Amino acid sequence: MNQKYFVDCQWLAQHLNNSHVVIVDCRFQLSDPNWGWLQYTHSHIPGAYYLDLDRDLSSTIQAHGGRHPLPEVEGLGTKLASMGVVQNETLVVAYDNSRFAFAARLWWLLRYLGHEKVALLDGGWNAWQSDGYPVTTEIPPAQTGFFEPQPHQDWIVNLEQVKACQNKPGVVLVDSRERDRYAGIREPIDPIAGHIPGAVNSPWQLVSDQDGYLLPSINQEQLWSDYTSAEEIIVYCGSGVTACVNLLSLKLAGIERTKLYPGGWSDWCSYLNQ
Numbered sequence: 001m002n003q004k005y006f007v008d009c010q011w012l013a014q015h016l017n018n019s020h021v022v023i024v025d026c027r028f029q030l031s032d033p034n035w036g037w038l039q040y041t042h043s044h045i046p047g048a049y050y051l052d053l054d055r056d057l058s059s060t061i062q063a064h065g066g067r068h069p070l071p072e073v074e075g076l077g078t079k080l081a082s083m084g085v086v087q088n089e090t091l092v093v094a095y096d097n098s099r100f101a102f103a104a105r106l107w108w109l110l111r112y113l114g115h116e117k118v119a120l121l122d123g124g125w126n127a128w129q130s131d132g133y134p135v136t137t138e139i140p141p142a143q144t145g146f147f148e149p150q151p152h153q154d155w156i157v158n159l160e161q162v163k164a165c166q167n168k169p170g171v172v173l174v175d176s177r178e179r180d181r182y183a184g185i186r187e188p189i190d191p192i193a194g195h196i197p198g199a200v201n202s203p204w205q206l207v208s209d210q211d212g213y214l215l216p217s218i219n220q221e222q223l224w225s226d227y228t229s230a231e232e233i234i235v236y237c238g239s240g241v242t243a244c245v246n247l248l249s250l251k252l253a254g255i256e257r258t259k260l261y262p263g264g265w266s267d268w269c270s271y272l273n274q
Helices: 009-014 035-042 073-082 103-112 124-130 159-165 217-223 243-252 264-272
Strands: 021-025 091-095 118-121 171-175 232-236 258-260
Touching: 009 124, 091 103, 091 124, 103 118, 103 243, 118 124, 159 171, 159 232, 159 264, 217 243, 232 243, 232 264, 243 258
Parallel strands: 021 091, 091 118, 171 232, 232 258
Antiparallel strands: none
């Protein structure tokens, strides 16, 4: 397990009272947006705060831009500070129960905003529960931290930039959705099925096992072995959320030349509907 970007349940249990560690619950369901908050209020890791995909980790949906536009950075910075996060000092540990689908969005966002000290809980909430570690319903009070967002604007691309790169040698466009959505066989969320022309497919679920544990480094490297010589890899999914799991995997595989298309297929197909 990569110690820089992951911690296990035993480690987290030993650091529940560490003032330099802030825990964030990222549980969410696209089909039921209130579900994550309800689960959090019912039971969560002691000391954990909650960040909601729709309300905290995304901004307001517009006609274009996708279903989960990147959040307004000053607002997110204020929320992180109120959880006690001190930029570049506090280790933020994020978890969900969806094989990193939502926690990885926070992992990527924090690094995008200039905060490298962030890790994911290997196995997530399910591992914490099954291993018998303590849980609580107590919501922690607001704290005083400091977070001044410094976005890496060159980490993201928009629709026009994707179009400009579509047939460019050396640039790989990766669709992170399940194979049947990529193939246009099934589309449960967006109004049009299919994928961006020229994109290859690497489903985000290949990064972890069925129980939500990160697969070994050799697996991460194998996932991207065909693209190690790429000049740039642009990753997208439906709306810039699960693509972050693949960006995490690429990081673990030692591939740095990556960018996120946050709007993803939901932004792309919004122009096809006109």
